[in-house]
Amino acid sequence: MAFQWLIGACAALVLATQTQAEVLRIDWIERQVSPPPVLSNMAAIPSGLGLDGARLAERDIATTGRFTGQSYDLHETVVAPDADFLKAAKSTLAEGARVLVVKAPAPDLLALADLPEAQGALILDAYAQDDALRGADCRANVLHTAPSYAMRTDALAQFLLKKQWRKLVLIAGQLPEDLAFTAALKRSLTKFGLNLAGEKTWDFDANMRRAAAAEVPLFTQDLPAHDLLLVSDEPGDFARYIAYNTWVARPLAGSEGLKPVGWSGVVEQYGAAQLQNRFREAAGREMQQADFAAWIAVAALGEAFTRTQSTDPAMLRTYMLSDAFRLAGFLGRPLSFRNWNGQLRQPIPLVTERAVAALAPLEGFLHQINELDTLGVDAPESPCTAFGDAR
Amino acid sequence: MIRALLLTTLLASPALADEIWVTNEMDDTVSVIDAKTLEVLHTYETGERPRGITFSRDFKRLYICASDSDAVQVMDPDTGKILHDLPSGEDPEQFVIAPDDRLLYIANEDDAITTVVDTQTRKVVSQIDVGVEPEGMGISPDGKVQVTTSETTNMAHWIDTQSHKIIANSLVDPRPRHAEFSPDGKELWVSSEIGGTVAIFDTKDQSQIGKISFQLKGVRPEKIQPVGMRFSPDATKVFIALGPANHIAVVDAKTFEVERYILVGRRVWHMALSPDQTRLFTTNGVSGDVTVIDIASLEPIDTVKVGRFPWGAAARPSSK
Numbered sequence: 276m277a278f279q280w281l282i283g284a285c286a287a288l289v290l291a292t293q294t295q296a297e298v299l300r301i302d303w304i305e306r307q308v309s310p311p312p313v314l315s316n317m318a319a320i321p322s323g324l325g326l327d328g329a330r331l332a333e334r335d336i337a338t339t340g341r342f343t344g345q346s347y348d349l350h351e352t353v354v355a356p357d358a359d360f361l362k363a364a365k366s367t368l369a370e371g372a373r374v375l376v377v378k379a380p381a382p383d384l385l386a387l388a389d390l391p392e393a394q395g396a397l398i399l400d401a402y403a404q405d406d407a408l409r410g411a412d413c414r415a416n417v418l419h420t421a422p423s424y425a426m427r428t429d430a431l432a433q434f435l436l437k438k439q440w441r442k443l444v445l446i447a448g449q450l451p452e453d454l455a456f457t458a459a460l461k462r463s464l465t466k467f468g469l470n471l472a473g474e475k476t477w478d479f480d481a482n483m484r485r486a487a488a489a490e491v492p493l494f495t496q497d498l499p500a501h502d503l504l505l506v507s508d509e510p511g512d513f514a515r516y517i518a519y520n521t522w523v524a525r526p527l528a529g530s531e532g533l534k535p536v537g538w539s540g541v542v543e544q545y546g547a548a549q550l551q552n553r554f555r556e557a558a559g560r561e562m563q564q565a566d567f568a569a570w571i572a573v574a575a576l577g578e579a580f581t582r583t584q585s586t587d588p589a590m591l592r593t594y595m596l597s598d599a600f601r602l603a604g605f606l607g608r609p610l611s612f613r614n615w616n617g618q619l620r621q622p623i624p625l626v627t628e629r630a631v632a633a634l635a636p637l638e639g640f641l642h643q644i645n646e647l648d649t650l651g652v653d654a655p656e657s658p659c660t661a662f663g664d665a666r
Numbered sequence: 667m668i669r670a671l672l673l674t675t676l677l678a679s680p681a682l683a684d685e686i687w688v689t690n691e692m693d694d695t696v697s698v699i700d701a702k703t704l705e706v707l708h709t710y711e712t713g714e715r716p717r718g719i720t721f722s723r724d725f726k727r728l729y730i731c732a733s734d735s736d737a738v739q740v741m742d743p744d745t746g747k748i749l750h751d752l753p754s755g756e757d758p759e760q761f762v763i764a765p766d767d768r769l770l771y772i773a774n775e776d777d778a779i780t781t782v783v784d785t786q787t788r789k790v791v792s793q794i795d796v797g798v799e800p801e802g803m804g805i806s807p808d809g810k811v812q813v814t815t816s817e818t819t820n821m822a823h824w825i826d827t828q829s830h831k832i833i834a835n836s837l838v839d840p841r842p843r844h845a846e847f848s849p850d851g852k853e854l855w856v857s858s859e860i861g862g863t864v865a866i867f868d869t870k871d872q873s874q875i876g877k878i879s880f881q882l883k884g885v886r887p888e889k890i891q892p893v894g895m896r897f898s899p900d901a902t903k904v905f906i907a908l909g910p911a912n913h914i915a916v917v918d919a920k921t922f923e924v925e926r927y928i929l930v931g932r933r934v935w936h937m938a939l940s941p942d943q944t945r946l947f948t949t950n951g952v953s954g955d956v957t958v959i960d961i962a963s964l965e966p967i968d969t970v971k972v973g974r975f976p977w978g979a980a981a982r983p984s985s986k
Contacts, residue, residue: 552757552776574818603820608889
């Protein structure tokens with residue numbers, strides 16, 4: 276019978292309240308972006324998106340710190356859309372920021388990571404989903420708690436394959452996020468042996484709030500026969516007006532309908548209801564992907580600080596990338612970082628407005644190391660080299 | 667459904683047989699199983715989202731954590747009637763009754779608090795700040811130390827029951843779910859769901875004396891998530907429920923060696939021993955049933971269908 280037991284391998288930590296206080300400074304750095312205009316007037320992006328998650332996690336880990344004699348100091352730097360992001364980041368680094376949780380688009384994130392003063396800092400990307408940041412543009416000082424586009428679209432492709440919904444068509448938006456999501460989606464379909472029977476570009480400039488019932492049936496009439504209609508509309512502009520107005524009765528998936536996301540207010544299993552309750556109470560709204568990515572980034576730092584008792588970014592990073600690191604994230608299995616590109620392994624819920632339809636990786640999608648690695652670009656295909664020969 | 671409930675109420679009577687009581691988290695009911703015939707004798711309604719369940723030491727009262735009703739309910743087990751609620755603090759998930767049969771220690775999951783309630787005066791005696799999402803509740807056989815585990819803080823908090831102050835905090839692997847004292851009071855066992863381990867502490871000085879991990883053929887390590895634990899009647903073995911691994915591990919209480927794994931239903935949570943100590947009943951949340959294990963042979967012998975998401979389990983001996 277296979278077994279193992281360890282005695283005092285990690286020296287038993289009996290922590291009395293008198294342990295001397297140590298403080299981990301965590302910097303939240305956010306580049307505000309003016310969102311592209313969308314058709315609906317009802318969908319404002321919450322001003323605290325992301326930051327609300329970081330603040331909640333700081334409270335959670337500070338509670339732990341009360342018992343371990345450790346405390347946290349969360350600094351917040353929010354840079355307005357027209358202000359100089361790098362200048363603000365530099366002055367934050369000059370003030371002593373060494374452990375950063377960043378909400379910024381990929382170019383800003385990379386510029387920050389490449390600053391000479393950021394070498395040796397530990398940066399957690401809690402927002403940008405770009406696949407390049409985990410691939411050719413990966414940086415050794417950047418870990419990612421936001422899921423990549425590829426992880427999300429792989430989750431959706433697994434679901435389509437499992438359902439055997441093989442006849443697929445796509446309506447794609449043209450904003451940069453749409454293009455990134457579309458590219459990831461196509462890669463995922465290929466990866467799982469699926470393909471598109473047809474594809475159309477969304478280029479209406481009519482007001483769909485009034486015209487959808489007239490325009491969308493015609494627009495979708497010439498799509499080839501399909502089981503499911505995929506939509507790529509990451510900013511949430513048009514896809515909401517497509518549902519129920521299509522020529523044939525088919526479900527939607529992608530950016531609308533069945534959505535693969537890092538988190539959503541409908542996630543409730545595995546104790547998630549407790550996190551949702553805490554978040555709703557603190558922020559007065561539902562927790563979104565960017566909030567969870569920020570929450571889990573700060574929670575990961577707390578876990579690493581608790582276990583290593585070190586504030587040294589290099590020590591924290593080494594521990595976070597090690598096999599010993601197992602993070603509880605209310606998703607039913609331990610989360611960990613891929614030590615070859617710094618991405619947090621995480622299940623991806625496939626959600627509707629009201630429920631989790633499935634949680635990827637789906638049963639039957641196997642992997643030789645960790646089933647979570649069936650989501651996203653895997654080590655053998657990854658162009659990321661900044662993490663050395665970890666793989 | 668209504669007729670069935672009426673019927674069970676009419677038939678309610680003092681325990682004529684050894685019984686196993688199981689909370690059905692998603693049905694807001696408790697199922698009462700005859701430990702011998704394995705029939706479901708009654709299904710009683712409870713408050714919302716019943717989880718923790720325990721009898722008073724004289725078996726005259728049943729306490730139920732009705733988490734979403736923010737109440738600990740007190741039921742007359744002879745009639746299935748809810749007699750009254752105890753002040754419990756918000757979102758009570760799990761609790762433990764003191765050996766004196768009077769104080770109830772309740773984990774308030776949403777509030778990071780352990781609430782101590784006097785079951786006789788129905789008053790809150792004390793509230794103790796613990797870590798985030800307290801859950802596992804154990805009490806030493808002499809009643810002197812209560813241990814609360816906090817799932818998100820990853821600690822076992824040792825609480826002195828005289829002063830109601832924390833005397834020590836032990837860091838454990840991620841998401842500790844359950845704390846169980848050995849019957850002789852010398853050891854404390856703490857299961858870590860996400861860590862996939864069980865840590866064993868010497869209660870004298872709170873030092874860690876062992877750590878168990880599990881390996882099951884054909885089951886991914888990340889699916890092995892230990893939760894509930896029970897000592898065997900002779901205290902030579904510990905049964906450990908492995909959650910989504912769908913097995914109970916049988917561990918030698920001396921060597922901490924895993925002796926065998928018993929296949930049960932899906933996502934096994936907690937356990938109860940039959941009052942005659944020959945059978946072990948496991949709550950299987952996802953499959954909505956209870957597996958019955960013969961303790962002598964360590965073989966599963968039957969499955970009993972209960973409500974949706976069976977969570978906690980408690981035993982009541984026949985009053986004959």
